[in-house]
Amino acid sequence: SAVISQKPSRDICQRGTSLTIQCQVDSQVTMMFWYRQQPGQSLTLIATANQGSEATYESGFVIDKFPISRPNLTFSTLTVSNMSPEDSSIYLCSVMQGWKGYTFGSGTRLTVV
Amino acid sequence: QKEVEQNSGPLSVPEGAIASLNCTYSDRGSQSFFWYRQYSGKSPELIMFIYSNGDKEDGRFTAQLNKASQYVSLLIRDSQPSDSATYLCAASSNFGNEKLTFGTGTRLTIIP
Numbered sequence: 001s002a003v004i005s006q007k008p009s010r011d012i013c014q015r016g017t018s019l020t021i022q023c024q025v026d027s028q029v030t031m032m033f034w035y036r037q038q039p040g041q042s043l044t045l046i047a048t049a050n051q052g053s054e055a056t057y058e059s060g061f062v063i064d065k066f067p068i069s070r071p072n073l074t075f076s077t078l079t080v081s082n083m084s085p086e087d088s089s090i091y092l093c094s095v096m097q098g099w100k101g102y103t104f105g106s107g108t109r110l111t112v113v
Numbered sequence: 114q115k116e117v118e119q120n121s122g123p124l125s126v127p128e129g130a131i132a133s134l135n136c137t138y139s140d141r142g143s144q145s146f147f148w149y150r151q152y153s154g155k156s157p158e159l160i161m162f163i164y165s166n167g168d169k170e171d172g173r174f175t176a177q178l179n180k181a182s183q184y185v186s187l188l189i190r191d192s193q194p195s196d197s198a199t200y201l202c203a204a205s206s207n208f209g210n211e212k213l214t215f216g217t218g219t220r221l222t223i224i225p
Contacts (some may be wrong), residue, residue, distance in 0.1 A: 033212055042201060043157070043215040058212075092156055094213075101147060102203075102213060104156040 002027050002097055006105030012110050013083055014078045021108045023093035028073035033094040034066075037107075042090065049076045082113045116140075117204050119216035128225050134190040136202030136216055141183065144206040147213065148176060148187045151199045160187070162198075192223045 003026040013019050014042040023032065031050055046066055055068040059093040069077045080087050093105045126132040136146075138175040145164040149157035163169045163176040163185070176205040185204075189196055199220045203213040 029156045043213075045212050045214075048212055096211070101159040101162050103159070107156045 001100050001102050002029065002094065002095055004093060006088040006093055006101060006108060008108055009106060011111070013110065015084050015112055017083055018079055018081045019083065019110060020077050021091055021093075023078075025074045025095055025104055029095040029097070030073070031096060032070065033096075033102075034076075034078045035092045035094060035104075037092060038091040046078070046091075054068070059063035067072065080110065083110075084109045085112045088112045095098045117202055117214050117216035119200075119219050120219055123222055124219055125224055126192050127222050128192055128194060130192055132192045132196065132221055132223070134187040134189075134200050134202075134219050134221065136185040136187075138183050138185070138204045140204065140206065140214075141180075141203075142206045143183075143214075144207060145205045146176070146178060146185045147205070148167040148174075148185075149201040149203065150196075150216070151200075151201060157201055168193050178221045189221075194223045194225055197200040197221060197223045 005024045007022050023106045034046040036046050037043050045058050046061045047057045047098040049068050051070045051073050067079045088111050091108045094102050096102050119136050148160045149180045150160050151157040161171050161176050163178045166180050169176045173190045177186045199218040201218045202216040205213050207210045
């Protein structure tokens, strides 16, 4: 399976600031997915990132709040902008690898104070 | 709205017994289904997937799919304390480059 390096692993941020999360995959993948997992909750898809095109956002998530970059087939970033305490969550990137299923990065635990 | 539903539990099962985890989905267009295990503070890890009606076995795990009833289940035989985790069911409308819709997860505790 692909190995996904995600960083930072955790951060504590002041409200009103922004944090950029990086996701690096050890093989080329067409699509990368960004999920959010709020405390005690399941995973919610934020957006799908394709290389060379704008990300596709799910209902309730907007580009101004969660801008995504996908400069090549192995890398993507998610920025959480103008943060509030409600943004405190675990953010996960994921890739699909055919029959091997979906693999997740180790996650970024974000706390906004 | 595509939904995947699970009993949140907690589900307590004695060590050595069979743990049965259930999942229903609302979108008849869903084609493939995944079971993930998530330990506290860790990211989800894939246990197995299924896309054909019937049973699929992998070691102590058996996934069952009934598309007519829109029902997926995961059986864990000979449950071990290390199986204690949250189990997430997920559905996809295309086995390939397609997003997953996750259920809320079932917390399983294996009692020694």
